[in-house]
Amino acid sequence: MIKLWGRNTSSNVMKVIWLLEELGLPYTRVDVGGAFGGTATPDYRAMQPLGLVPAIEDGDFTLFESNTILRYICNAHAPSTPLYPTEPKARARVEAWMDFQQTAINRPMSTVFLGLVRTPPEKRDTAAIAAAAKDAAGLWAILDGRLARHAYAAGDSLTLADMALGIYVHRWFVMDVPGRPEAPNLRAWYQRLLARPAFAKHLAVPPS
Ligand SMILES: N[C@@H](CCC(=O)N[C@@H](CS)C(=O)NCC(=O)O)C(=O)O
Known part of the structure; x- marks a missing residue:
């Protein structure tokens, strides 16, 4: 299951939430960033070297940059979705x-x-x-x-x-x-x- 790291008040986290919900994919979300903190730890920096949100974990794979995350989720979990056409x-x-x-x-x-x-x-x-x-x-x-x-x-x-x-x-x-x-x-x-x-x-x- 995808684990999304990032507070739900962030525009860049929101876009990932929207995609996950639109595709009906199961996911969990952890509040980090802003007042929640938690983005300066070595473990978090290993996922998101800039200490920003969002980041995702998908099994042992981690990824940062929200638009790249959107593309990855479609490629890996919904390859034929019209949200990201293949043509x-x-x-x-x-x-x-x-x-x-x-x-x-x-x-x-x-x-x-x-x-x-x-x-x-x-x-x-x-x-x-x-x-x-x-x-x-x-x-x-x-x-x-x-x-x-x-x-x-x-x-x-x-x-x-x-x-x-x-x-x-x-x-x-x-x-x-x-x-x-x-x-x-x-x-x-x-x-x-x-x-x-x-x-x-x-x-x-x-x-x-
Ligand atoms: N280009 C990055 C930008 C990420 C970014 O700037 N995130 C902001 C929130 S929208 C952030 O992490 N701010 C600091 C914080 O929330 O602690 C992406 O699209 O993922």
Whole structure:
């Protein structure tokens, strides 16, 4: 059985929870990271050398990096799932949007989230939050344009790309983001994600 290490308030842990639930795979989860601590021990660092969450154990195999974990779980436990198509072009399209999450939108969304949720109002750098919100809005606009033509991030069905991005779109709409523009296709996609029971239960929670 897969053992998932990481607190369930972490965006990167949430995406793994969503996949495990969506596939109906049995798993256990251990609270580490944040206020729980437990990520500096030699045993944990052997699984996740940076001391971040998530990490997984699958038998004697351990793995870190959330998007790699998503791909591994599909490859090892659900090789024919449409969440991670095997046809090369379809698979590459999924991976490109997963990379978009890690390499493009992660940075401004982290600044907005940490500023608005984890920083008390009197200590907030409002200029930095506004600048990051503007950057994030520009990136969400790219996805909004794509979602005008497709129901999901990588095409016409739910894939790992939606799982990588989903928690961020939830936070984008529930946080009090300064200057957040309308993005009707993005909002419609968010509604489609909310209709998934695992997303509604484990990701659509108040940001904390
Ligand atoms: N690229 C890594 C990033 C992991 C990461 O930054 N995790 C954050 C939580 S979202 C973390 O571990 N923060 C410190 C902590 O929770 O103790 C991944 O996708 O797994």
